[in-house]
Amino acid sequence: MIPLLFVACGLMLSGSARGETPSTEAEKPAETPESPEAHPSPISPGDALTSTNLHKPSFKPKPPPVVKDYQLEVNTARQLRRNKDHASAEKMLVRILDEEPPPEFQRATMFELALVAQEQMKLARAQQIFAQYIQLFPQDPTVPEVLLRQGLIFRQMGAYNMAIGKYYSVMNSALGLKLDQFDYYKRLVLQAQTEIADTYFVQGKFVEASDFFGRILKQNTAELNRAQIYYKLIHCLASLGKHTEVTTQARAFYEKHLDATEIAEVYYLSAASYKALGRTREAHAEVLRLLKSQASSVKTNPENWIYWQQRAGNDIANQLYIEGDYINALELYTHLAALNSASIWQIPIWYQVALIYERLGQEKKAVEKYTDIIARAKEVDDAPSVKTVVEMARWRKEQIDWRGRTEVAVQALRLSPLSTSGTNTASRTKP
Numbered sequence: 001m002i003p004l005l006f007v008a009c010g011l012m013l014s015g016s017a018r019g020e021t022p023s024t025e026a027e028k029p030a031e032t033p034e035s036p037e038a039h040p041s042p043i044s045p046g047d048a049l050t051s052t053n054l055h056k057p058s059f060k061p062k063p064p065p066v067v068k069d070y071q072l073e074v075n076t077a078r079q080l081r082r083n084k085d086h087a088s089a090e091k092m093l094v095r096i097l098d099e100e101p102p103p104e105f106q107r108a109t110m111f112e113l114a115l116v117a118q119e120q121m122k123l124a125r126a127q128q129i130f131a132q133y134i135q136l137f138p139q140d141p142t143v144p145e146v147l148l149r150q151g152l153i154f155r156q157m158g159a160y161n162m163a164i165g166k167y168y169s170v171m172n173s174a175l176g177l178k179l180d181q182f183d184y185y186k187r188l189v190l191q192a193q194t195e196i197a198d199t200y201f202v203q204g205k206f207v208e209a210s211d212f213f214g215r216i217l218k219q220n221t222a223e224l225n226r227a228q229i230y231y232k233l234i235h236c237l238a239s240l241g242k243h244t245e246v247t248t249q250a251r252a253f254y255e256k257h258l259d260a261t262e263i264a265e266v267y268y269l270s271a272a273s274y275k276a277l278g279r280t281r282e283a284h285a286e287v288l289r290l291l292k293s294q295a296s297s298v299k300t301n302p303e304n305w306i307y308w309q310q311r312a313g314n315d316i317a318n319q320l321y322i323e324g325d326y327i328n329a330l331e332l333y334t335h336l337a338a339l340n341s342a343s344i345w346q347i348p349i350w351y352q353v354a355l356i357y358e359r360l361g362q363e364k365k366a367v368e369k370y371t372d373i374i375a376r377a378k379e380v381d382d383a384p385s386v387k388t389v390v391e392m393a394r395w396r397k398e399q400i401d402w403r404g405r406t407e408v409a410v411q412a413l414r415l416s417p418l419s420t421s422g423t424n425t426a427s428r429t430k431p
Contacts, residue, residue, distance in 0.1 A: 070096060070105040074112060081116050090116050107137055111146075118149075123157050144174045144188045148195070155199055163199050167192040187223060190216075194229070201232055210236035227253075227260035234269055243273035247282075261297045264290065264308035271312050275319055284328050287316045291335040309339055321352065330356045343379040344386050351389050354396070363400050370397035 073096055080089035093113040101109065114129035130150050134143055151166030170192040174185045197212035213233040217226065230253050237245045250270035257263060271286035290312050298305045313336040320329035330353065337349040354369035373393040380386040 070101045070109075074105060074108045077109075078112055081112060081119065084119075086116050086120050103137070107133070107140065107142070110136075111142070114149075118153060123153050127153055141184075144170050144185075147173060148188065148192060151192075151195060155195075155202070160199050160203055164196055167196045167199070186221070190219070190221065190223060194224075197229075197232070201236065204239075206236040206239045210240070227257040227262055230257065231260070231262035231266055234266055238269045238273060241276075243276045246270060246273040247277075259295050259297055261301050261304065263293075263295060263297065264305050267293070268308045268312040271316055275316060280316075280320065280323065280325065281328075283316050284320060284325075284332065287312045287332060288335070291332070291339075306339055310336065310345075313339075317352070321356065326356045326359050330360075343376050344383050347373050347376060347380065347386050348389050351393055354393065358396075358400075363404070367397055367400055370394070370400075 073092060077089045077092040077096070080086075080092065090113065093109050093116065096109045097106065097113070100106075110129055110133045114126045114133065117123075117126035117129060127150060130146050130153075133146055137143070147166050147170045151163045151170065154160075154163035154166060171189050174188045174192075193212065193216055197209050197216060200206075200209035200212065210233055213229050213236065216224065216229055217233065230249070234246055234249050234253065237249060247270055250266050250273075253260075253263070253266050267286055267290035271283045271290070274280070274283035274286060291309055293305070313332050317329050317332035317336065320326075320332065333349055333353050333356070337346055337353065340346065350369050350373050354366045354373070357363070357366035357369065370393040373390055374397065377387070377390045380390060
């Protein structure tokens with residue numbers, strides 16, 4: 001026991017000799033327990049100690065987090081919209097928004113959802129979605145385009161002043177775009193300007209529209225559809241009764257846009273302006289150009305050409321007929337009859353041709369044309385107005401035939417008394 005005490009006393013003495021004060025248990029600092037996660041176990045779950053007294057522990061690894069492909073889902077919804085499956089597209093887009101995707105996919109989803117509503121003519125809902133889009137992403141580079149679409153929807157809704165306000169907002173917001181987006185800015189501003197002009201145009205505010213169209217045409221840009229803008233300018237001038245300007249602008253249009261799809265209507269507007277100015281010969285010449293045109297757009301859009309050919313030809317030919325210019329009227333009617341072989345179109349034209357032959361004293365040709373009309377009577381049983389024309393043709397043919405027989409009879413009467421008178425005189429002179 002002595003050695004142990006000695007050792008203990010020695011230890012105490014050695015501590016006192018160093019000037020250290022022995023501490024008690026109460027003075028020891030409390031140890032802070034550490035969480036198990038702070039020092040993870042180095043033992044792999046597969047190497048854990050097992051025992052027959054216990055069931056073997058089952059270690060189920062946590063599944064990896066599911067990463068959704070939002071881009072694929074947005075693209076799928078976009079394709080559904082393009083395929084006109086709006087119900088499925090809307091359902092998918094709403095589900096994506098409910099999942100609160102990252103901002104870039106939220107923007108794309110909202111944009112598509114607004115387009116779905118617009119294509120379904122749910123215009124108020126589309127406006128609501130676009131307004132929320134701008135509120136959530138006011139600094140996004142796509143804001144000018146969204147404003148432009150809002151303007152187009154307002155115009156569809158008939159809210160023209162609000163539409164024009166949105167178009168001006170497009171130009172103001174586009175000024176804040178970065179320099180690397182300058183071409184995008186120019187295109188947006190140009191489209192906003194044309195939409196302002198179009199909005200005035202559809203309202204019938206031709207003074208404001210013509211002013212905008214004129215200013216737009218002064219811009220030197222390849223992106224502008226100059227033929228269409230030029231045509232709308234001519235239409236405005238015609239509506240304002242500025243017929244001299246119409247004919248001047250029409251000639252310039254022919255030089256620059258001879259193959260434009262709008263040229264058929266420009267021919268008509270020019271011919272109508274010449275007619276309004278009392279320049280019937282120039283009107284006749286314009287219609288002939290329209291009827292004989294070989295522009296490439298005749299083949300690409302034949303229905304449009306036939307419509308304006310028929311309308312312009314009818315208007316000018318009828319005017320020439322009323323004025324007694326039968327030769328030029330006959331030329332136009334002949335071209336018009338060749339445009340369409342349908343009886344409902346051709347029979348009224350043939351009737352006008354026959355009337356002109358009567359006026360020119362060529363009754364034989366008139367009878368031939370009336371006969372052609374009568375032969376097609378069965379084709380117009382379901383068209384009362386054209387059937388009336390057939391009956392008129394039959395009546396006029398009978399009148400010509402009766403007049404012919406009457407003239408023959410009168411001629412015979414004129415000749416018969418002369419020969420009888422001569423015979424009687426001779427008999428009386430005999431002794």
